[in-house]
Amino acid sequence: MRLILLGPPGAGKGTQAVFIAGKYNIPHISTGDIFRDNIKQGTELGKKAKDYMDKGLLVPDELVVEIVEDRLKQGDCTNGFLLDGFPRTVMQAQTLDKVLKNIGVGLDKVINIEADKGVLVERAVGRRICKECGTTFHIKNNPSAKGDICDRCGGNLYQRDDDNEETVTRRIEVYLNETAPLIEYYSKQNKLVTVDGTEEIDKVFEEIVVSLGSGL
Ligand code: ADP
Ligand code: AMP
Numbered sequence: 001m002r003l004i005l006l007g008p009p010g011a012g013k014g015t016q017a018v019f020i021a022g023k024y025n026i027p028h029i030s031t032g033d034i035f036r037d038n039i040k041q042g043t044e045l046g047k048k049a050k051d052y053m054d055k056g057l058l059v060p061d062e063l064v065v066e067i068v069e070d071r072l073k074q075g076d077c078t079n080g081f082l083l084d085g086f087p088r089t090v091m092q093a094q095t096l097d098k099v100l101k102n103i104g105v106g107l108d109k110v111i112n113i114e115a116d117k118g119v120l121v122e123r124a125v126g127r128r129i130c131k132e133c134g135t136t137f138h139i140k141n142n143p144s145a146k147g148d149i150c151d152r153c154g155g156n157l158y159q160r161d162d163d164n165e166e167t168v169t170r171r172i173e174v175y176l177n178e179t180a181p182l183i184e185y186y187s188k189q190n191k192l193v194t195v196d197g198t199e200e201i202d203k204v205f206e207e208i209v210v211s212l213g214s215g216l
Pocket of ligand 1: 007008009010011012013014015016123124126127128136137138139141142197198199200201202204
């Protein structure tokens, strides 16, 4: 399976990605996670990306495209992958098409998770992530059984720097202007499936599996 997860910030892409990657045994590639890891490790890439991320803006295409191209060449992507948060512009999507064509493979499906703005802001602002294992929680919708501690690995939970109301609102605007045109882009390629992201987490996953044409 070669899949893309599309949807505004807070729609539930990262949450669903864990289930999808597990079910189809494919690597979950999140460009946001790659940038956050680079910031944590103090790399040049991290330094370049941080300003854009803190402002809720997109990191320039040329930086992102190079990372994804390298990542897709790694051995674990031979039988498939799940891209989360990439592509985010038409230019990125066109480049991905070329990269895949050169490798001689194509995308199977683009899963578009829909949710409206009110839900998105509340979800992103309430998001908490485990520092150790990266599991995503929500203070109300999907809390850790141990409060500020991860109930899977015991790590501390943290809030992303860009998960405040002002930055989330900016990120949603950026999504509408720069990323939403990809809905039409992939729809024209007959790759798009759309699911309702406002349902419960399990229900959204069921809808995704059905839309990919496989049983639960
Ligand atoms: P994205 O990767 O699209 O930005 P996440 O998967 O990180 O979104 O989800 C954003 C927040 O919303 C997280 O705190 C997550 O626990 C919560 N969440 C995700 N899916 C749902 C859902 N279907 N219902 C309620 N809350 C959800
Ligand atoms: P995410 O973790 O997907 O919410 O992404 C967090 C931030 O990382 C975004 O607001 C952007 O600043 C940056 N980012 C992640 N993926 C991309 C991408 N494909 N193109 C440009 N910027 C990106």
